[in-house]
Amino acid sequence: MKRNFFLLSMLLAFKTIYSQVGIGTTTPRGALDINKPTTNEFGFVLPTNTSTTKIINPQGGNIAVGTMMYDSTEDCVKVHKSTGWSNCLSDNNNIAGKIDNLECNGSLTGTYNQGTLSNGMKVINYTNGNGKTYDAINIASTGVTGLTATAPAGTLNNGNGSITLNIFGTPTTSGTATFIINFLGKTCTFTVKVEQQIRTIKILSLVPDAWSTNLSNDPYTSVARSKLNNSSHFGPSGTVKISGFTYSTFDVSTGTAQGLQTAIDNADIIWISYITNGNINAEMRNALEQKINEKKKFFFIGNDNYNGSVFPGKSVFSGQTFDYFNYGNYSGSIVSTTVGPDKGAFGTLPAGTQINMTLAVGKMTNYTSNSTPFMKNMDGTVNSIIADNLIVVSDINWYINYQSDDGFYQGSSSCSDNSKSILFCNIFDKAIKYVLSH
Incomplete structure (x- = not known):
């Protein structure tokens, strides 16, 4: 009898060990089945905590794979896998990425030069990421503009991590480019030093110049050249940092339109002073206008507009209408702008500053919408404009040194000895x- 009772006890124990447990059902469908078909009134509540880091194995050691919990901070269910805690398993897939802190203290690589396509990388670090996704990053630089920091959309680490930004673009000037990174509610700032491009600037003057005022070698522009060749103004350690200037000429009376275009392509600044109509034909004018409209080079035009200058009275050129104002000893009056050249590296000319306009003086009766007047005639008509890569000044005598009324007569190599010098150097x-950024 005792032997039969022992066998019965063993069978019952074996069945208990290998049977399924049912709560609310007599037919469990798994190791544990909490179910009361169609009439359940209560849900199954998982262990809840504010962080997966607070879940422990009561037997000690690692958390068992398959452990589940409800993360009350992220408002979702998580399961522990062989690789660690999962992301949220619930249908709340729109939980935002979250970090505790953002630091712009990571490495910075790359070379950044004014007017040159630049690129590099910046690492930003974060702490205590929540493993959620984040959107792409696209931040434009301030201060020195033209650079952009970007990163594709991605997924945060569960914990600390970093994001690598790609920095690219063409800085518009030298100086400091600043990036303010706003990421998942946290902010940090880093800067990039943009160096000034040091290279030689090539000046092309059109000849024959009826007033001997091309910048390459004419005697009446010797003072103007001395200002440009003053290395304290334009040089490797000057106010404007370049290697220096080279000078060349193109003869529009004997050259071709194609030759003019090629000469412009090989230059940076094109200086047009007093070219008579008889020396430049329509094809050459069209070639010149085409190059202005390409906006790759910078053009200066002296618009005396008297007795057949390059832009005869009431002509239309590159969207501007040139006319003749008067002949005599007149002055142009500076108009304040935000774009110059009334202001620049060599100083600011207050509104109303008088610039000597000796002999023939032109005006502009119409100009493009992107043009800014910076000087007016005595009657209020527009005397001079700047439009992107084009400056027009209605008289040439203000920067030559031929006679006592000229702006640079017996002048010096200084860019600040008078208002005409400031305007010229600006x-x-x-x-x-412009040319370094284009």
Whole structure:
């Protein structure tokens, strides 16, 4: 009898060990079946905590694979896998990425030069990521503009991590480019030093110049050249940092339109002073206008507009209408702008500053919408404009040194000895910035 009772006990124990447990059902469908078909009123509540880091194995050691919990911070269910805790398993897939802190203290690589296509990388670090996705990053630089920091969309680590930004673009000037990174509610800032491009600037003057005022070698522009060749103004350690200038000429009276275009392609700044109509034909004018409209080079035009200059009275050229104002000893009056050349690296000319306009003086009766007047005649008509890569000034005598009324008569190599010098050197500051960024 005792032997039969022992066998019965063993059978019952064996069945208990290998049977399924049912709560609310007599027919469990798994190791544990909590079910009361169609009439359940209560749900199954998982262990809940504010973080997976607070879940432990009561037997000690690693958390068992398959352990589940409800993360009350992220409002979702998670399961522990062989690789660690999973992301949210619930249908709340729109939980935002979250970090505790953002630091712009990672490495910075790359070379950044004014007017040159630049690229590099910046690492930003974060702490305590929640394993969720984040959107792509696209941040434009401030201060020095033209650079952009980007990163594709991705997924945060569960914990600390980093994101690598790709920095690319063409800086518009030298100086400091600043990036303010706003990421998942956290902010950090880093800067990039943009160096000024040091290279030689090539000036092309059109000849024959009826007033001997081309910049290459004419005697009436010797003072103007001395200002440009003053290395404290334009040089490797000057106010405007370049290697220096080279000078060349193109003869529009004997050359071809194609030759003119090629000469412009090989230059940076094209200086057009007093070219008579008889020396430049329509094909050459069209070639010149085409190059202005390409916006790759910078052009200066002296618009005396008297007795057959390159732009005869009431002509239309490159969207501007040129006319003749008067003949005599007149002055142009500076108009304040935000774009120059009334202001620039060599100083600011207050509104109303008088610039001597000796002999023939032109005007502009119409100009393009992107043009900014920076000087007016005595009657209020527009005397001079700047339009992207084009500056027009209605008289040439303000920058030559032929007679006592001329702006540079018995002048010096300084860019600050008078208002005409400031205007002249600011024009080249503006022109150089343009060509280095284009």
